[in-house]
Amino acid sequence: MKRATGLALLACGLLAAGSLPAATPRLEAFRRLLVLEQGRVKPLDTYARNLLRQISGGSSPAGLDAVAWMARVLFTPRETLDMKVFRVERSDVLPAIGIDNRGQGLYSFSDLRPGLNRLHGLAYRYAAAGAGRPGGFENEVMRLFRNISVYYGLLDAFAFSRPDGPMTGAAPREPAILPPGAGREEPWLVPAQAWARNAALPAAMQDEIALLADAARAYAAGDSLGFDRSLEKFNRSLRERLGPAAGRPWKVSLEIGYNRVAPFFKAGLAYGLALLLLLAAQFFQRRLLLKLSGLALLAGWLLHGVGILARMAIMGRPPVTSLYETFIFVSWAAAAMGLVMAWMRRQELGILAGAVAALALLVIAGGYGLDGDTMGMLAAVLDSNLWLAVHVVTIALGYAGCVFAGIIGHVAIIQALKRRPAAMARTADALPGILAFGLAFTAIGTLMGGIWADLSWGRFWGWDPKENGALLLIAWCAVLFHARLAGWIGRVGFAAGSVGALVVVALAWFGVNLLGLGLHAYGFTSGASRGLLAFILLELVFLAVAVPLARKGSRS
Amino acid sequence: MPDKTGFSISRRLRSLASLKLTVVLLLLLCFLVIAGTALQAESGLYAAQRAVFSSWLFLLFGVVPLPGMLTVALLLFINLLAAAAWRLQYRWRRAGLILLHYGLLLLIASGFVISLTAREYFLTLREGESGRSLTLADGRSGASLPFTLTLLDFEKALHPGTDIPKSFTSRVEIREGQARRRAVISMNRPLRLRGYTFYQSAYAEEEEGRESSTFSVVQGAGRRLPYFASAMLFLGLLLHWLAMIAAAMKKRQAPGAGSAL
Known part of the structure; x- marks a missing residue:
């Protein structure tokens, strides 16, 4: 056991280290610039990655480092006009603004420039009319326009340092990297804004603006040493001027490290590897492959947990505060259940269910991560509070139990279909315990939520959609236990009911957020409703076809 | 004969404790929650409250009469009460389950107290x-x-x-x-x-x-009642969980003891 853990730690370290040397060293000080965006002070590293991800729709163009791209956009913007970074999701958007569809989904600013006037007109009309549904034409027009505007607003942020002056004539709006004072409430300034009112600013800020101008000129001249030195001086000056408000250096380093390692992506790879090894173990009947598969799951889980801890340290808040984080956390909890099950001598089943649940939830989280900064600020009503944090984590554990049971339910039904009644019975007999875990944690978490709601909103229960989702899950699990006790359902029925619990979890999780109402609707997203419907239909068809056949299979 | 009538009345009362009734009522509850949430998305919480969540009778699509949430809650309360009287096995190892069901009784009761007085x-x-x-x-x-x-x-x-x-x-x-x-x-x-x-x-x-x-x-009255109910449910779940773990350990030890002989 000790050796296995050691091996998993090693694998985890290798996974994390795999991406370290990628960055160009001379951008270190640039990466550490602080940017105020959407209420949060973050390293420019995070800002640049999020922006490029948002513009290019998740798949950054081959070989393009977000921070290097950002440096070029800010300091040598003309070089970036022909870089293909703008993702256009729908094929009918470009013809509508008079541009031919060429190549693969990614376009440069120069490609899009001839259509900008029309795009601008359309986007304003749609926005004024409040038009658009997720994934629709109007939304894509508005999204593309917004992305181009952000890019356009960056081009002249350092225009004052260039001999040829401004390119656009528009006032630059980002990045806000110059804090006017130590007060946290004042908006930070974009370098060009600060330059425009240079004389009115305190001497320390004037020096900082001069340092930024030096850095920009050094970059354009290819003087990487001068670039680095000026920005280092700038960062030091900010720290001296602002004190702790400038963000602690270790937190900046931690966040940059978190971005580089991408722990959840790597954890997903490890879970995928665990599944492949499990498949190979079935094929070749080797204990070693099975062991390696379990180690891959353990390594992924450790890295996953480190990622969650890093987020908690960076933001100084509990593990689950946003929709994105619910997926990350439930995924991690499901992997933990898989490990526990594997440790209790149910290796194949534990690894299979743990890795499938964890991987699927990480993939969903990745989709939500595209919406921008995953470490956004919280609205007042959800501001951090110990009781609330415990409530959310407890519910998340309950959901994890039900998801885990749902996947094992699938396995049991498939085993019955394959006419392996002994294996099926062994699988199905694990279900009541797991579902009871899910039920208990969901119930306790819901009650805690009720107490929190009473303390802060004045009612224990308000039929809010999110509360209803949890109640539905509790009632459904209670149905299963009582129907089993009454003899209405047997092993197959309970397995099918567990699959049903998975559907209910999906409804409680997404359906409620897709309704977009209530105090709990803290996340909103595009395109997920169709996925949800497809998933529910698929599961219902699976149950309708498989359960009658499985009934026969489990008896033979 | 009075004796027989008495017998059949008590039998009828006992059938109120039926597990199958529990299952049917819980399924109805599931259905009402879904219907009420969907209605809420369409015409707001107030309408959903009046039509489903605080009503005795719910008309599906305005035609099909179904029991409203209040009716289902009351029937579940009666079902639980009957179960407490006749079905629950009062043994130490069932203490968690018993506490759980009494906690639920209190939770439903407090729901009625709060919604009637608030x-x-x-x-x-x-x-x-x-x-x-x-x-x-x-x-x-x-x-x-x-x-x-x-x-x-x-x-x-x-x-x-x-x-x-x-x-x-x-x-x-x-x-x-x-x-x-x-x-x-x-x-x-x-x-x-x-x-x-x-x-x-x-x-x-x-x-x-x-x-x-x-x-x-x-x-309003009864603001603290759900807190007591929650405490009972929490304790009940904890006890039941411990009992389950104890039972599992016993089961695990049994074959080991057999092979030692």
Whole structure:
């Protein structure tokens, strides 16, 4: 056991280290610039990655480092006009603004420039009319326009340092990297804004603006040493001027490290590897492959947990505060259940269910991560509070139990279909315990939520959609236990009911957020409703076809 | 024969404890929750409350009559009560399950107490304004407070550079006869006084930068009942879980003991 853990730690370290040397060293000080965006002070590293991800729709163009791209956009913007970074999701958007569809989904600013006037007109009309549904034409027009505007607003942020002056004539709006004072409430300034009112600013800020101008000129001249030195001086000056408000250096380093390692992506790879090894173990009947598969799951889980801890340290808040984080956390909890099950001598089943649940939830989280900064600020009503944090984590554990049971339910039904009644019975007999875990944690978490709601909103229960989702899950699990006790359902029925619990979890999780109402609707997203419907239909068809056949299979 | 009638009445009563009834009622509950949530998305919480969640009879699509949430809750209560009388096995190893079911009884009962006695009002004050008369959700005037509230100042803080609210805070003065004191009501920090609870609910900005603040005011009995019920449920789940673990350990040890012989 000790050796296995050691091996998993090693694998985890290798996974994390795999991406370290990628960055160009001379951008270190640039990466550490602080940017105020959407209420949060973050390293420019995070800002640049999020922006490029948002513009290019998740798949950054081959070989393009977000921070290097950002440096070029800010300091040598003309070089970036022909870089293909703008993702256009729908094929009918470009013809509508008079541009031919060429190549693969990614376009440069120069490609899009001839259509900008029309795009601008359309986007304003749609926005004024409040038009658009997720994934629709109007939304894509508005999204593309917004992305181009952000890019356009960056081009002249350092225009004052260039001999040829401004390119656009528009006032630059980002990045806000110059804090006017130590007060946290004042908006930070974009370098060009600060330059425009240079004389009115305190001497320390004037020096900082001069340092930024030096850095920009050094970059354009290819003087990487001068670039680095000026920005280092700038960062030091900010720290001296602002004190702790400038963000602690270790937190900046931690966040940059978190971005580089991408722990959840790597954890997903490890879970995928665990599944492949499990498949190979079935094929070749080797204990070693099975062991390696379990180690891959353990390594992924450790890295996953480190990622969650890093987020908690960076933001100084509990593990689950946003929709994105619910997926990350439930995924991690499901992997933990898989490990526990594997440790209790149910290796194949534990690894299979743990890795499938964890991987699927990480993939969903990745989709939500595209919406921008995953470490956004919280609205007042959800501001951090110990009781609330415990409530959310407890519910998340309950959901994890039900998801885990749902996947094992699938396995049991498939085993019955394959006419392996002994294996099926062994699988199905694990279900009541797991579902009871899910039920208990969901119930306790819901009650805690009720107490929190009473303390802060004045009612224990308000039929809010999110509360209803949890109640539905509790009632459904209670149905299963009582129907089993009454003899209405047997092993197959309970397995099918567990699959049903998975559907209910999906409804409680997404359906409620897709309704977009209530105090709990803290996340909103595009395109997920169709996925949800497809998933529910698929599961219902699976149950309708498989359960009658499985009934026969489990008896033979 | 009286003997036989007695027998059959008690049998009928006993059938109220039936597990199958539990399953049917829970399925109905599931259905009502889904229907009520969907209705809420379409025509708002108030309509959903009236049609499903606080109604005895629910007309599906306006035609098909189904029991409303109140009916289902009452029937579940009766079902649980009967189960407590005849079905639950009162043994130590079932202590968790027993506590769980009694906790549920209390939870349903407290739901009825709260929903039957609760009064919810609103109070809107502009900065500098005093008031004691409360309005109902539909805008009609409701009760009058036994004290006067004055809004001294309302403050709203946003996360810098965004429209995401960080906090809402109202500073108020409470006047009862000659006695005056100050208090702060903010998001998640209500003011409780003489059985009334004031929650920061909304705000508005008028011209000249004068702000107004709206409190939701709740009065009613049984506010603490769900806390007791929650404690019972929590303890029940914990005990039941421990009992299950103990049983599993016993089962695990049994074959080992056999092979030692």
